[in-house]
Amino acid sequence: MLCRLLPRTAFRSIRNFSCCSRNLLSSTDLLLPRHLGPSDEQAAKMLKVCGYNTLDELTNKTVPSSIRISRNVTDQKEPRGEADVLEELKKAASLNRCDIKSYIGAGYYNTHVPNVILRNMLENPAWYTSYTPYQGEVSQGRLQMLLNYQTMIADLTGLPMSNASLLDEGTAAAEAVYMCLGMSDGKRKKFLISSDVHPQTIGVCKTRASGWGVTIEVMHHSQFDVSAKDVCGVLVQYPATDGTVDDFRELTKKVQSFGTKMCVATDLLALTMLAPPGEWGADIALGSNQRFGLPLGYGGPSAGFFATQEKHKRKMPGRIIGMSKDTRGKPALRMAMQTREQHIRREKATSNICTAQALLANMSVSYAIYHGPKQLTRIAQKARAAAKCFSAALTQMGYDLPNAKNEHYFDTVRIDNVPADTCLSACLKAGYNIRKLTDTCVCVAFDETTTEKDVQALVSAFAQAKNADNVTITVPTDVSVPDIFTRQTSFLTHSIFNSYHSETDMMRYLYSLQMRDLSLATAMIPLGSCTMKANTAAVMIPITWPEFANMHPFVPLDQAKGYNTMITQMEKDLCSITGFAGCTLMPNAGSQGEYTGLKVIQAYHASRGDTKRTICLIPHSAHGTNPASAVLSGHSVVEVACDTKGEVDVKDLIAKTNKYKEQLSCLMITYPSTHGVFEDKIKEIVSIIHAAGGQVYMDGANMNAQVGLTSPGDIGADVCHLNLHKTFAIPHGGGGPGVGPICVAKHLVEFLPTHPVIKTGGSRGIGNVSASPFGSASILPISWVYIKGLGSYGLKKATQMAILNANYMMKKLAPHYKVLYTGKYGQCAHEFIIDIRPIKAQCGISEEDIAKRLMDYNFHAPTMSFPVPGTLMIEPTESEPLYEIDRFIEAMISIRNEIKEVESGKMHKTNNCLKNAPHPADVVLADKWDRPYSREKAAYPLSYLRLNKFWPYCTRVDNVFGDRNLQCVCPPVKKL
Amino acid sequence: MLCRLLPRTAFRSIRNFSCCSRNLLSSTDLLLPRHLGPSDEQAAKMLKVCGYNTLDELTNKTVPSSIRISRNVTDQKEPRGEADVLEELKKAASLNRCDIKSYIGAGYYNTHVPNVILRNMLENPAWYTSYTPYQGEVSQGRLQMLLNYQTMIADLTGLPMSNASLLDEGTAAAEAVYMCLGMSDGKRKKFLISSDVHPQTIGVCKTRASGWGVTIEVMHHSQFDVSAKDVCGVLVQYPATDGTVDDFRELTKKVQSFGTKMCVATDLLALTMLAPPGEWGADIALGSNQRFGLPLGYGGPSAGFFATQEKHKRKMPGRIIGMSKDTRGKPALRMAMQTREQHIRREKATSNICTAQALLANMSVSYAIYHGPKQLTRIAQKARAAAKCFSAALTQMGYDLPNAKNEHYFDTVRIDNVPADTCLSACLKAGYNIRKLTDTCVCVAFDETTTEKDVQALVSAFAQAKNADNVTITVPTDVSVPDIFTRQTSFLTHSIFNSYHSETDMMRYLYSLQMRDLSLATAMIPLGSCTMKANTAAVMIPITWPEFANMHPFVPLDQAKGYNTMITQMEKDLCSITGFAGCTLMPNAGSQGEYTGLKVIQAYHASRGDTKRTICLIPHSAHGTNPASAVLSGHSVVEVACDTKGEVDVKDLIAKTNKYKEQLSCLMITYPSTHGVFEDKIKEIVSIIHAAGGQVYMDGANMNAQVGLTSPGDIGADVCHLNLHKTFAIPHGGGGPGVGPICVAKHLVEFLPTHPVIKTGGSRGIGNVSASPFGSASILPISWVYIKGLGSYGLKKATQMAILNANYMMKKLAPHYKVLYTGKYGQCAHEFIIDIRPIKAQCGISEEDIAKRLMDYNFHAPTMSFPVPGTLMIEPTESEPLYEIDRFIEAMISIRNEIKEVESGKMHKTNNCLKNAPHPADVVLADKWDRPYSREKAAYPLSYLRLNKFWPYCTRVDNVFGDRNLQCVCPPVKKL
Numbered sequence A, B: 001m002l003c004r005l006l007p008r009t010a011f012r013s014i015r016n017f018s019c020c021s022r023n024l025l026s027s028t029d030l031l032l033p034r035h036l037g038p039s040d041e042q043a044a045k046m047l048k049v050c051g052y053n054t055l056d057e058l059t060n061k062t063v064p065s066s067i068r069i070s071r072n073v074t075d076q077k078e079p080r081g082e083a084d085v086l087e088e089l090k091k092a093a094s095l096n097r098c099d100i101k102s103y104i105g106a107g108y109y110n111t112h113v114p115n116v117i118l119r120n121m122l123e124n125p126a127w128y129t130s131y132t133p134y135q136g137e138v139s140q141g142r143l144q145m146l147l148n149y150q151t152m153i154a155d156l157t158g159l160p161m162s163n164a165s166l167l168d169e170g171t172a173a174a175e176a177v178y179m180c181l182g183m184s185d186g187k188r189k190k191f192l193i194s195s196d197v198h199p200q201t202i203g204v205c206k207t208r209a210s211g212w213g214v215t216i217e218v219m220h221h222s223q224f225d226v227s228a229k230d231v232c233g234v235l236v237q238y239p240a241t242d243g244t245v246d247d248f249r250e251l252t253k254k255v256q257s258f259g260t261k262m263c264v265a266t267d268l269l270a271l272t273m274l275a276p277p278g279e280w281g282a283d284i285a286l287g288s289n290q291r292f293g294l295p296l297g298y299g300g301p302s303a304g305f306f307a308t309q310e311k312h313k314r315k316m317p318g319r320i321i322g323m324s325k326d327t328r329g330k331p332a333l334r335m336a337m338q339t340r341e342q343h344i345r346r347e348k349a350t351s352n353i354c355t356a357q358a359l360l361a362n363m364s365v366s367y368a369i370y371h372g373p374k375q376l377t378r379i380a381q382k383a384r385a386a387a388k389c390f391s392a393a394l395t396q397m398g399y400d401l402p403n404a405k406n407e408h409y410f411d412t413v414r415i416d417n418v419p420a421d422t423c424l425s426a427c428l429k430a431g432y433n434i435r436k437l438t439d440t441c442v443c444v445a446f447d448e449t450t451t452e453k454d455v456q457a458l459v460s461a462f463a464q465a466k467n468a469d470n471v472t473i474t475v476p477t478d479v480s481v482p483d484i485f486t487r488q489t490s491f492l493t494h495s496i497f498n499s500y501h502s503e504t505d506m507m508r509y510l511y512s513l514q515m516r517d518l519s520l521a522t523a524m525i526p527l528g529s530c531t532m533k534a535n536t537a538a539v540m541i542p543i544t545w546p547e548f549a550n551m552h553p554f555v556p557l558d559q560a561k562g563y564n565t566m567i568t569q570m571e572k573d574l575c576s577i578t579g580f581a582g583c584t585l586m587p588n589a590g591s592q593g594e595y596t597g598l599k600v601i602q603a604y605h606a607s608r609g610d611t612k613r614t615i616c617l618i619p620h621s622a623h624g625t626n627p628a629s630a631v632l633s634g635h636s637v638v639e640v641a642c643d644t645k646g647e648v649d650v651k652d653l654i655a656k657t658n659k660y661k662e663q664l665s666c667l668m669i670t671y672p673s674t675h676g677v678f679e680d681k682i683k684e685i686v687s688i689i690h691a692a693g694g695q696v697y698m699d700g701a702n703m704n705a706q707v708g709l710t711s712p713g714d715i716g717a718d719v720c721h722l723n724l725h726k727t728f729a730i731p732h733g734g735g736g737p738g739v740g741p742i743c744v745a746k747h748l749v750e751f752l753p754t755h756p757v758i759k760t761g762g763s764r765g766i767g768n769v770s771a772s773p774f775g776s777a778s779i780l781p782i783s784w785v786y787i788k789g790l791g792s793y794g795l796k797k798a799t800q801m802a803i804l805n806a807n808y809m810m811k812k813l814a815p816h817y818k819v820l821y822t823g824k825y826g827q828c829a830h831e832f833i834i835d836i837r838p839i840k841a842q843c844g845i846s847e848e849d850i851a852k853r854l855m856d857y858n859f860h861a862p863t864m865s866f867p868v869p870g871t872l873m874i875e876p877t878e879s880e881p882l883y884e885i886d887r888f889i890e891a892m893i894s895i896r897n898e899i900k901e902v903e904s905g906k907m908h909k910t911n912n913c914l915k916n917a918p919h920p921a922d923v924v925l926a927d928k929w930d931r932p933y934s935r936e937k938a939a940y941p942l943s944y945l946r947l948n949k950f951w952p953y954c955t956r957v958d959n960v961f962g963d964r965n966l967q968c969v970c971p972p973v974k975k976l
Ligand SMILES: Cc1ncc(COP(=O)(O)O)c(C=O)c1O
Pocket: A353, A354, A355, A529, A530, A589, A590, A591, A592, A623, A625, A626, A670, A674, A699, A701, A702, A723, A738, A740
């Protein structure tokens, strides 16, 4: 062990250090080499395999020279140390005034994130690095948690069908509008919203409805014209934004009797005490899960919930998790009714939710599981007790409290006929933010974290504001609400919600679920188009700093200087990286970015009087969110063909452009293409569109192959979205959260989205597309640390390494599988497609069989049948180590050999280790084994698996059965 | 789901809320109900099973009324919310001046804890909740990491044998003294220490050596009388405490030629550049791992390393991990040479290490694995580059730098002939602490975190201190050390240290090891005497706050007000809980507390001229650390017999007391006894000892059964230690860290340990027993949050619940297994023993077979054969949920039925599922299966295992083979 001489020149050969101007006092904890998989030495070997000497050589043969850039894409060139970057961010964070407590409410409340959930879910890569559970057999843990989630929402709202979360309360409301429109077969073009609904919710509905030709009318719900035949639905809020609780039973009956749907924005905590909308007949209930243990985070991410009646279930937007069974008949979960989703139905999708809020939904239901129904009620009682003793004191002082007066409130007190600013500053002096509703009206919203001291301090502030005598509060013992509002039914009675109330119980439950899931902590997840890169601990650490976690989105801007500093820097860097002039961080996912970008394009055309431009060209290979976004934004989709090389058929593009010249709004194009190729003709394509007066929207899902080498702006596009949860290191959380900012060229900046409460966006902005002004602000530090940590040098190098990893893998697999498309010089971009159709034709083994068999080798499958049916799309990212890449290659070759055995007749055509894959432990060790292959071949096709085996939890899940027998809440417990 | 009516009185029936004065605005995130396993409702049912109506009834029949107390054991009665307690602690923490950077050195250096290790090891319950790997088959993950650790130490020191960590550098040095003494067969009674060794190391050696009759002489090593025949060993430091590097080759040869052993305190980072002690012939190398990624934490915990030559291996102190094989011949790890350890050899043990620093050792080797040899060297070069450009600048200013002058230094610069205080205050003004060595000499120690800015700021401060012109530093490019010092050999060449340098690699490596280990995240660990209670996330969170993590132990006290506030409160609470007058937090484990307590007793006797009192009475049932501590502190052990009920044989006690009346120093007694019983005669026993002029030392390992119900002070003892890592919620870390404070009665306070650098302890203190003044200060927040969170109400309730859980389990198991001992009314304390000897006699199935079979049921075994051979001692703690307790009972009954099948001949006598246990996956699914029981019976003896199975990693490990073929570093990699 002590034999070889160590070269004295160690300094020079440190992995990935051969960059930039560095000296011996430079950081030794650089993020860059930790983020990348292969070392420089390994990269050199891999390049050789690909036939190149340097990364630049490879890049030059991959990215068309016509679009290459040489500038540094951010101001800071040098890669930096983790500690150094985190220190800078900590300094910025400390500018956030988190010493001031906010009782602003308006949909955002303080909450205690239970520490057991914080540590073992939010800060645990086994939970936060996994992807949307497309492969059910290795996702049963989070599928179970999402089923729990749906059960919770169904129970609390009193409506039996819940989806697995939407992006936020605002978009959930907009989805309700769309669903009501759909239920009227598109015929009723009006939707009424009560003026008592949160302003940001109204804003999102207005922005969105414009694309569907729906008029949103806002008025107090007492003014609703209930008998109007052109109204598809109404939306009220319960409790209202000012805290008032109204009895909507009458209204519900009335509107429904005229064929209008009743939608209710509501509050999960309040529903532990208030009769739920489902019980008084509402068609749809929606809202935010934020106060169920999700950090405020300056507005997000949280999750939106959405529930509806049984009869409407097939119209429900979003993802739904359902029970089914595996091939043995054992209960197994999977995503239900996927045929409704945009990645399959494309422009006919019921909604446009791809990345949702899975991690947040899982956290919020974990909160409910940990507390259980009694403790949740106790928490509600606490918030209400605070409101009660506060209003008693204020009443005593002579304040005018309209909703407290008749007990028509839950936890939010409205105070009328006051000088609002005086009240706000008195409270601020005491260390509290409250909400100004009008110049003469304020609200105070209490919550789980409120203490007696807090209430007393606020009471004293109000005494001061009035020069009144202070009143000492008395904590009430009875906090029940008036009988008409009282919830009479139990909820969360399932054992899941009544078993895990101690920390040990909860921790073990989380770990037992985690064990069922394959995450990046286990293995590579080579999902093409998903960019499952490293989410290093360093980038994740700041999101749980209290300075970022505990800030209300509507605090005065001067209290959020830390956030603003970070956000301004982020926007600047993203503009520079994309080659654009303006940016918004508001959209909560890629799909939302697409939507926002298309609305901006529309606004631009409209500003020039070009109102006829409504056609959106979309290549055949596009992701399903593109057509869905186009439709939702009010465009008509015209598909452009692809040629045999998988590239945009320029002839067809020209033909369509000519045909729709007057109506052409834009082209949506993914670059490099969803086929994994840098198309050479991209600039030509852009010119064709521009010449026809159209705009070019670039889908940035594949930015991981562009950063530092080229950019949408340099290519000539007008807008692009970025998936920060792909390219910029935000983890996927098992299906969200995401951040889908858009960057735009100069002429579009003025149309960037604005917000009804907080000033942001363009001078002629399109309104707000999310509930919160900066979208999922609290996870932006992830991308900030990533960008600052890598520097422009590292950002580019990461791109080059992603391209190398993909090309190396392709080169090694090419002798065994047919590679579908490559670029001019035979290179792929950062991902590539292998074609399984010839194999299937030959011997019946399908891409799905290979995907499931990979699980037996400790791998998550690549993307299946997107963008081309019958194929697998493989994306290793720059973060996968050479060891893991080689392990994948070895597994794929081993599987190819297994296929050969089927081809040759050596293995049975249907009863073989591929068709029967995956193989859980209880299958391979069952006393009975009558398969024509051995147990060991089933479980340990390669020898390393004996040392380190991830066990799939079930055999192949039956999708069809599940959709036929839709079961979307936890079934009653049977004795196991 | 919406059917049952929810009782309106929810508030009253919330679990565990039936306490104290609470109102609706009280905290809803109480720690207490989260820490406890059963709810109040469940407890009521369990009490019924035990034949009681209330917890108090049970307690009254368990704890003798003569020793019951009714006072509140801490000032704060009420249980508190997690957020509330953490907020208070955060406020205290903010008093620590962590804006000041310390370059004090002296064995403590700034370091970057790699975030991937921070998150996935230090903050991950799967790593921190496990116990010492007594059961190898479910501990292969951390055993592998400890083997890696030993390999790292062996490589870096150049000495082939390393143990798996000691408590700190100071005690490691003391162990070296003891080992040298032993190697001279106890004949050479002098040990020489260079005055260049850290003062705290010298201090520990002096304190410890006094017990062995060894004289420590301190002088510069150039003054050593090398030919003296009464010197068993010498200790030098390399580099020295002032940074100087000396060439010890000559000295080593000389002392060894006279039969004296050469011990070297050294520095792991320096050894990447300096020729290691092993290469120049040292017998022993030791030091601290702190700067390998362990937070400073105001002094600890870190880990001490210890390595020696092959020929001395069987004399080496501490735990050693070794390779062996399992019953199939597959490589498997386990603790080697346990027969040397105190729990088996008792008073003949080679050392007294029970709880060590496993988690810290694992973190430090993870740091080395993550960085690899090249990057470690680069880190060393960085520290050295800082020292070099600093000294160049100071030399230019005319400062006198004795060790820099001739390049005899690594990273620590000594500056002579200066007004030390002036230098210190100039540096402090710039934001830096440096070290004052004498009034005219200071040191500056650089490290991994030092930046150019730091060096320049210090240079400027020194310019100011001298009124000299500032000098701009120049970062050197060559930082090699003089040839005579240069390391010529490579190190960490094993693939383990050259594979996991990216975050993804490292994270997966940690997860793959974690999967092999059974921790509290998986299941109950009912290890009797070990108190595996919940380590809730809330108690763990503060230890990684930078305010606690980044503080040097030798900063001026006024910079550590946060620590001091917390420490003062802790000491007060611990005194109150134990009924004593004074406390020291210095000892790093229970064993160290024992040692400290006995030294304090000695000092007390000595202060009264009672120097003949050297006999320590210890009951037969005592833990092995007791006699070992007694011997190490210079006592002679006399054993007291136990009677047939397992209790102290009072007649024998009286006889021995009378016999040794004049010499009686003390009695060491564990209470409740290690047999799990509150002996009724405890007060009588105490009186007997006191009457004879002896002191009573109470081993506090079982304090979990006392807190709030009785106390050592109330019982009449004079000293006790506490295992904060048992009773006060510090996790076990897979075998450490621990904290073993002692509390003492008033007459002993003046003898509490002092420290050579920081003022603490009694006026006639015994010196320092650990390197750091407050021991493992950075984990004290865990116990602080625990105590404040529970309040005296909760502390008592936790004790009662621990007693209930044990008694419930005992009651349910009693029909199936023979319970060995109970108290007067048939109750056990917090643990109980079942006797397997009758079963073994009947059919050959042993306690070990049951322990291993439990693994197949997803359980860690109870404590095996302690304190009684052939038994199992079961301790569920208060934190285990009823579900898990019932699951354990069910498993034990199922195993009893399996045993019956052997008894009845239905199962083979040796080839059965007990003797063959545990059953790893690859065994039960092997193509070949020729066992007389089925695969499913092997793997799934109960049906829930099909849904949630933890797989043991290997079959039973062969201990004997491993000890015969001692292999304690990673073997060369073979192709797997
Ligand atoms: C090419 C492409 N466009 C758009 C999207 C949608 O992004 P999001 O999931 O963030 O909504 C995806 C998602 O995978 C994608 O692959």
